[in-house]
Amino acid sequence: MQQIEISDINAYYDDYHVLNNVSLSIDKGHIVSIIGPSGSGKSSLLKLLVGLLLPKSGTISISNKIINYTNKEHLNYARNKTAIVFQQYNLFQNMNVLKNVCIAPYKIQKRKKEEVEEQAIKLLDKVGLKNKLNSYPEELSGGQQQRVAIARALCLNPEILLLDEITSALDPELVKEVLDTIRDLASEGMTMLIVSHEMVFVKEVSNKVVFMDEGVIVDYDTPHNIFESPKHVRTADFVSTILR
Amino acid sequence: MDRLIQELPSFLSIWNIIFLLKAMGVTFLLSLIGCLVGFSLGTLLAIFRKTKSALLIPLRILIVIYTEIFRRIPFLVSLLLIFYIFQIGKITDSLFIIAIVTVCLIATAFISEIVRSGLESVSQTQWDAAKAMNFSYYETLKEVIFPQAWKVILPPAFSFFILFIKDTALASQIGVMELTFAGKVLNNKGFSPILVFGTVLILYFILSFPLDRFGKYMERKYATN
Numbered sequence: 001m002q003q004i005e006i007s008d009i010n011a012y013y014d015d016y017h018v019l020n021n022v023s024l025s026i027d028k029g030h031i032v033s034i035i036g037p038s039g040s041g042k043s044s045l046l047k048l049l050v051g052l053l054l055p056k057s058g059t060i061s062i063s064n065k066i067i068n069y070t071n072k073e074h075l076n077y078a079r080n081k082t083a084i085v086f087q088q089y090n091l092f093q094n095m096n097v098l099k100n101v102c103i104a105p106y107k108i109q110k111r112k113k114e115e116v117e118e119q120a121i122k123l124l125d126k127v128g129l130k131n132k133l134n135s136y137p138e139e140l141s142g143g144q145q146q147r148v149a150i151a152r153a154l155c156l157n158p159e160i161l162l163l164d165e166i167t168s169a170l171d172p173e174l175v176k177e178v179l180d181t182i183r184d185l186a187s188e189g190m191t192m193l194i195v196s197h198e199m200v201f202v203k204e205v206s207n208k209v210v211f212m213d214e215g216v217i218v219d220y221d222t223p224h225n226i227f228e229s230p231k232h233v234r235t236a237d238f239v240s241t242i243l244r
Numbered sequence: 245m246d247r248l249i250q251e252l253p254s255f256l257s258i259w260n261i262i263f264l265l266k267a268m269g270v271t272f273l274l275s276l277i278g279c280l281v282g283f284s285l286g287t288l289l290a291i292f293r294k295t296k297s298a299l300l301i302p303l304r305i306l307i308v309i310y311t312e313i314f315r316r317i318p319f320l321v322s323l324l325l326i327f328y329i330f331q332i333g334k335i336t337d338s339l340f341i342i343a344i345v346t347v348c349l350i351a352t353a354f355i356s357e358i359v360r361s362g363l364e365s366v367s368q369t370q371w372d373a374a375k376a377m378n379f380s381y382y383e384t385l386k387e388v389i390f391p392q393a394w395k396v397i398l399p400p401a402f403s404f405f406i407l408f409i410k411d412t413a414l415a416s417q418i419g420v421m422e423l424t425f426a427g428k429v430l431n432n433k434g435f436s437p438i439l440v441f442g443t444v445l446i447l448y449f450i451l452s453f454p455l456d457r458f459g460k461y462m463e464r465k466y467a468t469n
Binding site: 050051052076079080083084086088090091092093094103104107108109156 | 369370372373374375376377378379383387388391392
């Protein structure tokens with residue numbers, strides 16, 4: 001069953017054509033990783049799904065509903081189904097860890113405060129940060145902030161988790177702690193769309209891999225085919241460069 | 245010094261004290277109304293200016309024109325302009341109302357710019373994170389942006405308010421009997437300028453000091469994490 005269906009999407013930043021006739025289907029429970037050089041449109045594809053970038057043409061359907069991103073109700077639907085973790089964590093600097101995780105479920109989803117807090121504490125425990133509930137983002141390391149951001153996204157109970165280069169702002173020793181968290185989530189069957197440069201990780205956790213270049217999906221195949229026997233020259237070049 | 249001591253009992257007559265307190269009340273009201281209206285409307289204008297809706301483009305252009313004009317022309321010129329517009333338009337003869345309208349227009353323009361720069365100081369990533377979690381524009385401002393922007397907004401806002409109390413002295417130029425004008429009147433009556441304007445200085449200090457302390461308190465309360 002398809003959970004995300006993207007058809008012939010074109011999107012722009014002013015005059016810059018960032019996504020060019022992009023089409024992609026993602027099955028429920030699958031983990032799809034997006035790889036490609038910088039500026040290839042990987043992050044823009046994720047931003048598109050949560051309505052931070054509006055498509056100029058084409059259609060996006062999430063859980064069998066075609067989303068009109070200019071319609072508030074549709075936008076709410078898309079944002080309720082998805083949660084995004086940003087490269088720079090984007091934690092709210094004025095809130096402590098617990099509030100960062102609880103604010104949206106409590107204030108926006110109008111769930112009960114006690115229930116939300118209980119879930120938030122469980123999630124923070126899961127990502128190894130139960131002892132940091134009252135810390136502010138500036139008091140945490142990059143890896144810790146990123147794990148709070150993951151807990152915050154999960155507390156929204158999304159059907160689809162979007163991870164945008166979540167390790168690229170981290171020191172190498174912090175990458176492992178974040179990837180371990182994602183490995184655990186991957187084993188739980190959540191649909192995930194991951195933008196990453198961690199090729200070993202991508203190979204290990206993904207059901208399928210998308211290779212993007214200059215706003216176009218060049219390849220969409222299994223990790224084995226992408227990394228071992230890529231169909232396109234451009235994919236082969238990229239993979240050989242990055243695995244060198 | 246002897247002259248000052250000699251004049252002091254007659255200077256501190258009931259009539260003079262009431263006269264100065266009334267004038268201080270006018271300065272206080274001009275400042276208070278200017279600060280309150282300026283802060284409320286200025287914040288509102290800054291919020292409108294930050295919106296992205298195409299429908300609000302004409303409003304945003306008007307706000308930019310208004311703030312840029314009123315921030316650039318001297319207080320006295322604005323005051324005289326409003327004074328003559330009100331005179332020619334026969335809107336009101338009340339000099340106090342003319343002064344109030346002027347101080348509100350000026351304070352709104354300045355505060356709008358201070359609040360706008362405070363809002364701009366918060367990273368776009370905070371807006372994006374809130375949007376992606378379905379926060380409305382109002383909720384994003386209330387929960388995420390303003391709590392982070394206060395530390396940029398409050399110090400210049402309170403500095404402006406304190407300068408503003410002093411600037412209200414210019415209302416005397418159209419005949420509003422505020423503190424400085426009252427000082428001039430007493431000086432013209434023959435009291436020593438040192439005694440008169442020393443007293444006026446103390447009264448201005450009495451008006452502005454609590455505001456300064458209040459500003460510091462607000463900064464401690466809202467401008468830190």
